[in-house]
Amino acid sequence: MKKKVILILIVILVSMVVLPNRVIAAPVMQENTSFETPQKEKFLDKVRNTVLNRNYKGFNTQPHEWYYMNKGKSEEQGPPKETSDYVPKYNCYYIGDSSKKIxxxxxxxGYEKGYTPKILDVLKKHNAKAAFFVVKPYIESSPEIVKRMEREGHYVCNHTVNHKSMPSIYDEQKFKSELDGVEKEYKKVTGKEMPKYFRPPMGKYSELSLYYTKKLGYKTIFWSFAYGDWETGNQPSKTEAKKKILSRTHNGTVLLLHAVSKTNADVLDELLTQWEKEGYKIGTLDELVKFKQ
Known part of the structure; x- marks a missing residue:
């Protein structure tokens, strides 16, 4: 009997840790159940199959982290091979037209470090429009900056309320609330509807999370360039940042940058100047989506 209780507890604990927000029913324990082989192995197989089940409502719940296959300037970047089918199916975008210098x-x-106003000044100087993916606390703490973003023609887009890993949320209403909360706060501050573009926190996603996102009317925006710019206490030098960003800029690049980066704020003017010299133009998310349709 002691073994039975221990096994039940193991099933419950594993289900709580491995599959948050998902209810798993433990197998019913019969009084005459024998845990000798092969009955024991059959029971353990059932437990393993239940815990490792990656299907919910017909959608794969295996979590993934977005990455890109950077091939330099000459070749088009590739999405993660294991989820490449998800990109067109669930309205995901990570690259533009590779034949045009856009x-x-x-x-x-995620939060304001004091560099966004400078970034906005530089963008205004170059008449360039960017997209800012914000969490709800950012809108609450920096409403004037958000209003300025909108007023100057930038896209202020959804990055969730709490910056959670969205593949961990199985419940559809909980998932929806993470996006709805940002929309409502944005409208409260600006009086405008938030553009229906979404960036998953930390680039984490699953088929289920992409399905929920699409069902809510959003398009998921990934990227074809990113670098280690988010650690405020370990910033790359301007020289290092310029070299890395410019050497990996390609036609259709979707750049992911973090506004908490002092280096990004300091180097943006030089980047835009160089891109202009090379004939690049800065496109909008509407233009990105229009090209892919």
Whole structure:
């Protein structure tokens, strides 16, 4: 009997840790169940199959982290091979037209470090429009900056309320609330509807999370360039940042930058100047989506 209780507890604990937000029913324990082989192995197989089941409502729940296959300037970048089918199926975008010198600037905004006003000044100087993916606390703490973004023609887009890993949320209403909360706060501050573009926190996604996102009317924006710019205490030098960004800029690049980066704020003017010299134009998310349709 002691073994039975221990096994039940193991099933419950594993289900709580491995599959948050999902209810798993433990197998019913019969009083005469024998845990000798082969009955024991059959029971353990059932437990393993239940815990490792990656299907919910017919959608794969295996979590993934977005990455891109950077091939330099000459070749088109590739999406993750294991989820490449998800990109067209669930309205995901990560690159524009590889035959045209158009690139797309996007910034993730988890909190304000004091550099966004400078970034906006530089964008205004170059008449460039960017997309800022914001969480709800950012809108609450920096409403004037958000209003300025909208007023100057930038896209202020959804990055969730709490910056959670969205593949961990199985419940559709909980998932929806993470996006709805940002929309409502944005409208409260600006009086405008938020553009229906979404960036998953930390680039984490699953087929289920992409399905929910599409069902809510959103398009998921990934990227074809990113670098280690988010650690405020370990910033790359301007020289290092310029070299890395410019050497990996390609036709159709969707750049992911973080606005908490002092280096990004300091180097943006030089980047835009160089891109202009090379004949690049800064496109909008609407233009990115229109090209892919």
């Amino acid at each position: 690139i797309y600037l996007t910034f993730d905004e």
